[in-house]
Amino acid sequence: AQSVTQLDSHVSVSEGTPVLLRCNYSSSYSPSLFWYVQHPNKGLQLLLKYTSAATLVKGINGFEAEFKKSETSFHLTKPSAHMSDAAEYFCATGGSQGNLIFGKGTKLSVKP
Amino acid sequence: DAGVTQSPTHLIKTRGQHVTLRCSPISGHKSVSWYQQVLGQGPQFIFQYYEKEERGRGNFPDRFSARQFPNYSSELNVNALLLGDSALYLCASSLARGQLGLYEQYFGPGTRLTVT
Numbered sequence: 001a002q003s004v005t006q007l008d009s010h011v012s013v014s015e016g017t018p019v020l021l022r023c024n025y026s027s028s029y030s031p032s033l034f035w036y037v038q039h040p041n042k043g044l045q046l047l048l049k050y051t052s053a054a055t056l057v058k059g060i061n062g063f064e065a066e067f068k069k070s071e072t073s074f075h076l077t078k079p080s081a082h083m084s085d086a087a088e089y090f091c092a093t094g095g096s097q098g099n100l101i102f103g104k105g106t107k108l109s110v111k112p
Numbered sequence: 113d114a115g116v117t118q119s120p121t122h123l124i125k126t127r128g129q130h131v132t133l134r135c136s137p138i139s140g141h142k143s144v145s146w147y148q149q150v151l152g153q154g155p156q157f158i159f160q161y162y163e164k165e166e167r168g169r170g171n172f173p174d175r176f177s178a179r180q181f182p183n184y185s186s187e188l189n190v191n192a193l194l195l196g197d198s199a200l201y202l203c204a205s206s207l208a209r210g211q212l213g214l215y216e217q218y219f220g221p222g223t224r225l226t227v228t
Contacts, residue, residue, distance in 0.1 A: 044155070044204075046218075104153055
């Protein structure tokens with residue numbers, strides 16, 4: 001069965017420093033992988049998606065993620081954090097019913 | 113263009129009651145999915161509807177039901193509410209049903225349900 005595991009429940013960085021949010025996946029076939037962001041009292045917004053094309057995926061707001069099959073990972077990175085990046089981030093993979101299967105989330109805090 | 117809209121925004125119900133949540137997809141989208149997000153967890157898949165038929169169901173009890181109307185809007189119904197049903201209920205719409213890489217799911221802001 002497909003699943004994703006987010007390795008950190010909370011990450012704290014200083015403004016202007018790099019962001020790394022970690023996600024490992026488990027899948028019996030080539031997965032589709034996604035990163036979503038959720039700001040307080042808002043719905044989920046898609047940051048980027050991997051669908052077996054380029055392994056380095058660029059998303060919105062300067063985020064990118066690299067698909068590493070050998071490590072079964074799809075970590076989200078950003079070179080320089082901004083205060084507005086503070087939010088909850090969810091890694092997800094595609095389920096067999098056309099649904100999304102989400103990890104438990106990583107809360108990103110950005111210190112001034 | 114309007115995004116996915118959900119109503120109501122917040123709802124407080126008592127154990128044992130029934131609740132109906134509503135979702136209007138983006139214009140032109142024919143697929144609607146429902147997710148439950150309990151505090152501190154990722155969203156969990158409840159249902160997917162496409163062209164007014166149920167196309168997928170997550171691991172939820174029969175107290176949960178849904179339907180999709182000819183205009184592609186959708187309702188999620190929950191009977192005999194339990195305290196554990198307290199959650200944010202998210203609706204997502206997509207153009208069609210199929211490979212998620214092709215048909216992105218766009219999420220609404222959710223309905224916050226509190227069961228007391």
